[in-house]
Structures are given as C-alpha cells and as structure tokens.
Amino acid sequence: MSVAPAFPLTTLARGAAGLTLEGVALVDIAARFGTPVYVYSRAALVAAFEAYRGALGARPALVCCAVKANSNLGVLSLFAALGAGFDIVSGGELARVLAAGGRAERVVFSGVGKSRVEMKQALTAGIRCFNVESAAELDRLNAVAGELGASAPIALRVNPDVDPKTHPYISTGLKSNKFGVAGDEAFALYQRAAAMPHLAVRGIACHIGSQLLDPAPVSEAAARILALVDRLAAVGIRLDHIDLGGGLGIRYRDETPPTVAAYLAPLLDTFKDRPETLCFEPGRSLTGNAGLLLTRIEYLKHGEEKNFAIVDAAMNDLARPALYDAWHEVVPVVAYDVPPGRYDIVGPICESGDFLAQGRDLALEAGDLLALLSAGAYGMSMSSNYNTRPRAAEVIVDGDTVHLVRARETVESLYALECPLPNAHAPV
Numbered sequence: 001m002s003v004a005p006a007f008p009l010t011t012l013a014r015g016a017a018g019l020t021l022e023g024v025a026l027v028d029i030a031a032r033f034g035t036p037v038y039v040y041s042r043a044a045l046v047a048a049f050e051a052y053r054g055a056l057g058a059r060p061a062l063v064c065c066a067v068k069a070n071s072n073l074g075v076l077s078l079f080a081a082l083g084a085g086f087d088i089v090s091g092g093e094l095a096r097v098l099a100a101g102g103r104a105e106r107v108v109f110s111g112v113g114k115s116r117v118e119m120k121q122a123l124t125a126g127i128r129c130f131n132v133e134s135a136a137e138l139d140r141l142n143a144v145a146g147e148l149g150a151s152a153p154i155a156l157r158v159n160p161d162v163d164p165k166t167h168p169y170i171s172t173g174l175k176s177n178k179f180g181v182a183g184d185e186a187f188a189l190y191q192r193a194a195a196m197p198h199l200a201v202r203g204i205a206c207h208i209g210s211q212l213l214d215p216a217p218v219s220e221a222a223a224r225i226l227a228l229v230d231r232l233a234a235v236g237i238r239l240d241h242i243d244l245g246g247g248l249g250i251r252y253r254d255e256t257p258p259t260v261a262a263y264l265a266p267l268l269d270t271f272k273d274r275p276e277t278l279c280f281e282p283g284r285s286l287t288g289n290a291g292l293l294l295t296r297i298e299y300l301k302h303g304e305e306k307n308f309a310i311v312d313a314a315m316n317d318l319a320r321p322a323l324y325d326a327w328h329e330v331v332p333v334v335a336y337d338v339p340p341g342r343y344d345i346v347g348p349i350c351e352s353g354d355f356l357a358q359g360r361d362l363a364l365e366a367g368d369l370l371a372l373l374s375a376g377a378y379g380m381s382m383s384s385n386y387n388t389r390p391r392a393a394e395v396i397v398d399g400d401t402v403h404l405v406r407a408r409e410t411v412e413s414l415y416a417l418e419c420p421l422p423n424a425h426a427p428v
C-alpha cells in the first residue's frame with residue numbers, strides 16, 4: 001500500500017471536514033474571513049524557528065529572520081517573542097520589526113541601496129549591525145554616523161564567489177551580481193573601514209543565494225570567509241560575529257532539502273572552536289512551509305486545448321509562479337467525487353502570465369476551495385494591488401483559534417492617497 005506523502009506543512013491534515021490546519025477546518029476559515037486569505041500555522045512557525053535554535057545548541061548564535069520573506073506583524077511578533085533577531089532590507093522593515101516588539105540590538109541591516117534617512121533611522125534605533133555592500137556605502141555611513149555623533153557597527157557583505165546551484169534570479173554570491181564586495185577587495189576595504197572615525201568594525205556577512213538544496217556551497221563559502229577573518233585578525237582587525245546569511249531551501253514539490261540540523265552541521269563543525277557569534281538570516285525555511293494561500297474557484301472554463309480553473313487569487317497575491325515559474329502544490333480543500341481533468345489554475349488579472357499553477361490533474365467544481373501550499377514565504381510580502389485588487393487577509397491558526405493578523409484591504413484604501421486632477425475639465 002502506498003502512503004500519500006505528508007504535506008510539507010506538517011500541521012495540515014485531511015479529516016472528515018476536508019483539510020484542517022492544527023485544530024481548524026479551512027472551510028471555516030474561508031467562511032469567516034473570505035478568500036483569498038493567507039493562513040499560517042503558529043505551531044509550524046515555532047517549530048521552524050526552534051529547529052535552528054535546537055541545532056545551534058549552546059554556541060553563541062543569533063537567528064535573524066529575513067523580514068522580506070514574511071513581514072506580517074503577527075508573524076514577526078511570534079519570532080520576536082521566541083528571541084529572534086531580524087534581517088531587514090529597508091527602513092520600512094525596521095519600523096515593522098519595532099512595531100512587532102522586536103529588539104533593535106538584534107537587527108542586521110542588509111541591502112545595496114541604504115538611503116541616508118534609513119541609516120539615520122537605524123542608528124537612532126540602535127541596530128546590531130549594518131551589512132555594508134560597497135565602498136561608497138561605507139563613506140556615506142561614516143558621514144551619517146558622524147553627523148549624529150554616533151558610531152555605526154558594521155560588517156562587510158563579502159561575495160565568496162561560490163555557485164549555489166540555484167535559480168539564477170535568486171543566486172546572489174557570484175561575482176556577476178550586484179550584491180556584496182569581492183573577496184579580494186574586502187581585505188583592503190576592512191582596513192579602510194577600521195580607520196574611519198565613525199565606524200566600528202564588528203563582523204562579516206555573506207549570503208550566497210536562496211532555495212539552496214545542497215549544504216556544500218555554503219560550507220565552501222564559510223571556509224573562504226573564515227580564511228578572510230584570520231587574515232584580518234593578523235592585521236589587528238578582530239571580528240565578533242560571522243553572519244552566514246539565509247538561503248536554506250524547502251520542499252515545494254519533490255525537492256529534498258537538508259534538514260536544518262544537517263545544513264548547519266558542517267558549519268558548526270567549521271566554527272566549533274571559534275569564539276565568534278554565528279548569525280543566520282533564514283527567510284524561506286522559517287515561514288515558507290508554515291503558510292498556505294486559500295482561494296476559491298470562481299469558474300471552470302473548458303477550452304479547446306486547456307481547461308482553466310479561474311480562482312479568486314491571482315498573481316498580485318502570489319507572484320512566484322509568474323515571476324520564477326515556481327511550483328506550488330494545489331490541494332482541493334474538500335475532495336469531491338467528480339471526474340478529474342487537467343487544469344491551469346489562473347487568476348482574474350488581465351495578463352497571460354497570471355497563473356498560479358499549470359497542467360495539474362485535479363477533480364474540481366466551481367465554488368470549491370483550493371489550498372496553495374508553501375506560500376508562507378515571498379507570498380504576501382511580494383503581493384501588489386495590480387488591477388486594483390485589495391490585498392488578501394492574513395490569519396494565524398493557533399490550536400483551535402484563528403487570529404486575524406491583517407484585515408483584507410478595502411478598495412477605498414487603495415486610492416486614498418490619490419485625487420482627481422482639479423482642472424480635469426478645463427478646456428485645452
């Protein structure tokens with residue numbers, strides 16, 4: 001007898017009422033909050049975070065959740081309560097972290113384009129570290145810190161030039177992309193930074209890519225980083241933290257990513273006798289398989305060559321399929337006994353690229369609910385209002401209760417900052 005593989009969202013199960021997440025039926029969530037709605041599992045979020053903490057054990061370490069993967073205040077507040085740090089890429093994300101109860105001294109600030117205003121905001125809040133990505137940024141940060149009479153804690157984001165063997169759009173550690181500074185350049189840049197009056201050199205950072213399924217490239221990067229750390233120490237530049245970024249992949253379809261423990265094991269081995277704090281910046285591996293997008297079928301349309309299930313979610317809600325040709329598992333919430341067909345799952349947006357899934361064999365009827373799995377990372381956080389579509393609601397299931405952590409947007413709010421041209425009727 002073949003056993004159906006467990007869902008990658010481990011708190012999702014099929015019962016008499018269809019799919020349930022923790023103790024709540026998805027049909028009840030749809031009835032109460034409407035669709036489309038992002039649904040996260042508190043237990044799955046906590047388990048994903050604890051997997052990191054458990055694997056890191058007693059060694060000095062900080063797990064900084066990558067806010068860009070999921071920036072909902074409810075989700076961030078949960079991680080903050082667990083003692084997480086945060087990896088931010090904008091002043092907006094810093095504001096979210098603070099509003100969610102996160103501590104500034106556990107925040108690292110990544111990104112190639114930090115503005116003066118964002119630097120001031122982060123310095124005033126007292127963040128842990130700026131992960132600086134260029135020589136020009138060092139100069140700007142030194143100047144801004146000087147104006148504030150402050151000292152800016154910095155790490156350089158170094159490009160270890162290893163191939164993470166992932167999708168080209170989400171590979172970030174190669175010489176050919178915009179992130180970080182080259183390994184050869186970093187040594188000289190650290191010496192420059194150490195001589196700047198308003199910078200305090202604290203650490204080193206790297207992040208080689210996303211959806212990594214093989215731990216080897218990260219280990220390779222870590223070895224290169226360590227060699228640089230020792231070279232710096234030899235000239236009197238001592239670092240107190242080493243940030244190895246995020247990037248651990250998850251199962252969307254049939255991938256077999258390493259467990260968090262297996263991913264971290266070679267890194268912990270490399271750094272086992274080292275006093276530096278190890279930082280990680282996981283995004284996808286914390287939230288990706290802790291959430292799903294719940295949507296309802298509006299129409300079935302049987303074309304000459306293809307069948308379409310037109311649903312009430314679209315590429316504005318979940319951009320990954322259109323953007324990266326990404327796969328999300330599609331699961332009918334209630335399994336009905338109707339003839340199966342091969343369907344493209346598409347949204348109402350006026351773009352041919354508006355699909356959520358293609359060529360899936362499913363037994364569907366109009367009105368059915370579908371769960372798009374593995375949507376907890378880069379789902380809501382990449383959503384837009386294209387076609388003046390209010391963004392979905394977000395809820396966190398917590399045992400047998402459901403917390404609304406983002407109300408569905410209203411149409412009026414989408415144009416609240418706009419106004420008609422006052423002289424639109426003036427003759428030309």
Ligand SMILES: *Cc1c(COP(=O)(O)O)cnc(C)c1O
Pocket residue numbers: 066068069087110111207209210211245246247248281282283284285377
């Ligand atoms: C996007 C990003 C992360 C998170 O990556 P995941 O693949 O979601 O773990 C971490 N650090 C930096 C600098 C990033 O740009």
